[in-house]
Amino acid sequence: xxxxxxxxxxxxxxxxxxxxxxxxxxxxxxxxxxxxxxxxxxxxxxxxxxxxxxxxxxxxxxxxxxxxxxxxxxxxxxxxxxxxxxxxxxxxxxxxxxxxxxxxxxxxxxxxxxxxxxxxxxxxxxxxxxxxxxxxxxxxxxxxxxxxxxxxxxxxxxxxxxxxxxxxxxxxxxxxxxxxxxxxxxxxxxxxxxxxxxxxxxxxxxxxxxxxxxxxxxxxxxxxxxxxxxxxxxxxxxxxxxxxxxxxxxxx
Numbered sequence: 485x486x487x488x489x490x491x492x493x494x495x496x497x498x499x500x501x502x503x504x505x506x507x508x509x510x511x512x513x514x515x516x517x518x519x520x521x522x523x524x525x526x527x528x529x530x531x532x533x534x535x536x537x538x539x540x541x542x543x544x545x546x547x548x549x550x551x552x553x554x555x556x557x558x559x560x561x562x563x564x565x566x567x568x569x570x571x572x573x574x575x576x577x578x579x580x581x582x583x584x585x586x587x588x589x590x591x592x593x594x595x596x597x598x599x600x601x602x603x604x605x606x607x608x609x610x611x612x613x614x615x616x617x618x619x620x621x622x623x624x625x626x627x628x629x630x631x632x633x634x635x636x637x638x639x640x641x642x643x644x645x646x647x648x649x650x651x652x653x654x655x656x657x658x659x660x661x662x663x664x665x666x667x668x669x670x671x672x673x674x675x676x677x678x679x680x681x682x683x684x685x686x687x688x689x690x691x692x693x694x695x696x697x698x699x700x701x702x703x704x705x706x707x708x709x710x711x712x713x714x715x716x717x718x719x720x721x722x723x724x725x726x727x728x729x730x731x732x733x734x735x736x
Contacts, residue, residue, distance in 0.1 A: 488528070492521045628675035632703075635659075635668045665696070672699070687732055694731075697724050 486494075499514030635658055659667050673680060683698050690698065693714065700710050711721040 488521065488525045492518060492525060495521060625675060628671050632668065632671050632675055635664070635671065676702070689731060690728065694724055694728050697721070697728055 495514050495518045499511045499518055502508070502511035502514055669680060679702065680695075680699055683695055687695070687698065693716075696714055697710075700713065705713070707718055707721065711718045714721065716724075
C-alpha cells in the first residue's frame with residue numbers, strides 16, 4: 485500500500501542491513517529486488533512521460549487543426565464579403581454612370597431644343613445686324629479720323645490767333661474745358677486702337693514730348709503744323725526729332 489519510491493527505499497535499507505549482518509545471500513536478493521523495482525518505477529515514469537508528451541502533442545495538433553479551420557472559414561467569409569462589396573461598388577458606379585448619362589442626354593436635348601428655337605430668330609436677324617454693325621463701325625472710324633484731323637487743324641489755327649470768335653466756337657465744340665492733347669489722344673486711341681500704347685511699350689526710354697513726336701509722325705503733318713500742335717518751335721521740334729532718330733533710328 486506504500487508508494488513505489490518508499491518501497492524501493494525500504495528494500496535498499498533491508499539490503500544494506502542484511503549486508504551489515506553478514507547475510508550476503510539475503511542482501512543480494514534484496515539488491516535484485518531493489519534493482520527490479522527501480523526498473524519498474526523507471527518504466528512507469530517513462531511511460532507516463534511519453535503518454536503526457538503524446539497527449540500534449542495530440543492536443544496541440546488538434547488545436548492547430550481547429551485554428552486552421554477557423555482561419556480558413558474566416559478567410560472564406562472575408563473573401564465573400566469583399567466580393568460582395570466589390571460587386572456592390574461596381575453596381576453603384578454603373579448605376580451612377582447610367583443616371584449621369586441620362587441626365588446629360590436630357591440636358592443636351594433641352595439645349596438643342598432651345599438652340600433650335602433661337603436659331604430661326606437669330607438667322608433672320610443675323611445678316612441685318614452684321615450689316616448695321618459694319619456700317620456703324622465704318623461710320624465711327626470715319627468720324628473719329630475726321631475729328632482727329634479737325635483737332636489738329638484747330639490747334640494750328642489757335643496758335644495763329646486768327647478769327648478768334650470762330651476758333652473759340654470750334655474749340656468749345658471739340659475740346660470744351662478739357663486739355664486739348666488729352667482729348668485728341670482719346671480720339672486717336674479710338675481711331676487707331678493701341679497705337680500710342682504700342683509706341684510707349686516699344687520705346688520706354690523716350691520722354692513724353694518725344695513720344696508725342698513719334699505718335700504725330702504717323703499723320704501727314706507739316707513740320708510747322710506738328711510744332712504748333714506740340715506748342716514748341718520748329719527748332720525745338722528738330723532737336724526732338726534728332727534725339728528720337730539717334731535713340732531708335734526712326735525714319736520721319
